Amino acid sequence: QRQLIAEGAVCLPGFALEYVPTILEALGPIVEQAPFRHLVTPGGHTMSVAMTNCGSLGWVSDRRGYRYQERDPLSDNAWPAMPEIFLTLAQKAASEAGYQRFKPQACLINQYLPGSKMSLHQDKDENNKAAPIVSISLGVSATFLFGGLRRDDPCQKLILQHGDVVVWGGASRFCFHGVQTLKDSEHSLLGRRRLNITFRQIY
Ligand code: MD3
Ligand code: FE
Numbered sequence: 094q095r096q097l098i099a100e101g102a103v104c105l106p107g108f109a110l111e112y113v114p115t116i117l118e119a120l121g122p123i124v125e126q127a128p129f130r131h132l133v134t135p136g137g138h139t140m141s142v143a144m145t146n147c148g149s150l151g152w153v154s155d156r157r158g159y160r161y162q163e164r165d166p167l168s169d170n171a172w173p174a175m176p177e178i179f180l181t182l183a184q185k186a187a188s189e190a191g192y193q194r195f196k197p198q199a200c201l202i203n204q205y206l207p208g209s210k211m212s213l214h215q216d217k218d219e220n221n222k223a224a225p226i227v228s229i230s231l232g233v234s235a236t237f238l239f240g241g242l243r244r245d246d247p248c249q250k251l252i253l254q255h256g257d258v259v260v261w262g263g264a265s266r267f268c269f270h271g272v273q274t275l276k277d278s279e280h281s282l283l284g285r286r287r288l289n290i291t292f293r294q295i296y
Contacts, residue, residue, distance in 0.1 A: 095189065098239065098251060101225075101263025103190040109229045110256035112182050113282070116231070116290075119176035120202070123147045126173045127165045129204050135159065141209040142272075148175040150199040150295050152218065159218050161199055161295050175200050182258075183227045183292035190260035192225050197292035205235065205287040207277035213244060213269045216293075224294035225262030231255055231290070232283030233275060240269040253289075255280060 096104040109116065129143035132154040146152060150161040151172040165172055179200055187195035203211070216226060230253040240248040246269065253259070261268075275287055 098249075098259070099265045099268070101261070102239070102265035102268075103260045103262075104251075105186055105189060105258040105260070106254070107256045108186055108189075108258040109182060109231070112178060113231065113256065115178045116182075116229075117282070119178060120288075123173045123176075123202070126170070127151075127168070129202075130167060140211075141205075142211055143204040143206075143209075145202050146200060147173040147179070147202070148198055148200045152199060152201045152293075161218060179290070179292070182229070186227050186258045186260055187225055187262075187292075190225065190262065192260065192262060195224060195227070195292075196294050197224075197227070198295050199293040201291045201293065203289040203291070205233070205272070205275040205289070207275055207285055209287075210274040211272040213238065213240065213248075213271040215267050215269055217267065219293050219295050221294045221296055222266070225260050225266065227292040228259050228261065229290040230257045230259075231288040232280045233278055233285065233287040235275055235287050235289075236273040238271045238273065239265075242268060244269055255282075 127145045129145050131139050135158050183197050234254045237251040237253045238248040240246045
């Protein structure tokens with residue numbers, strides 16, 4: 094099943110459900126090598142969402158700016174490798190949405206606890222502007238805000254649930270988006286957390 098959210102934005106409800114046990118197993122060693130951390134924005138604010146990465150490139154933010162880099166700044170080691178199952182799932186979802194040559198190099202893993210949110214923003218740090226972004230939501234459901242190309246364009250609200258995958262490409266790729274403050278509720282597998290995993294092709 095496939096839902097068109099906007100031009101270029103395709104939701105695949107429950108697409109990741111059958112992969113969840115494998116995904117959670119793969120996340121253990123990743124988070125052990127590269128723990129979740131709260132990044133600081135160039136403006137000096139600490140993000141409420143905790144992040145880590147796997148893959149050949151990882152997204153980081155600090156006082157110097159936003160960028161993708163090959164090493165984890167906490168350890169100076171390469172980011173953990175992207176598990177095969179992640180790549181398979183991301184490519185299968187992209188393919189369902191019409192992107193047959195998706196080659197993600199970066200996988201950003203966001204952890205939301207009750208009270209975490211992500212303010213309205215655009216994703217513009219990827220050099221390859223034609224590739225989509227594939228996102229997987231796990232755990233506590235969240236209200237996702239999806240706007241237009243200008244910050245003050247009206248937003249539609251979307252509930253992203255455990256197992257949902259969204260492919261953001263085409264005209265939706267540079268739309269403003271954000272996540273409302275996570276509610277304090279419990280998910281049977283993930284507890285009070287929400288995880289969002291995004292796959293990005295940088296080059
Ligand atoms: C729409 N993460 O990490 S994923 C992010 O739930 C981010 O953690 C959110 O926004 C989260 O940058 C939303 C869905 C998403 C990702 C990229 C997009 C939606 C998008 C790029 C363009 C438009
Ligand atoms: Fe984003």
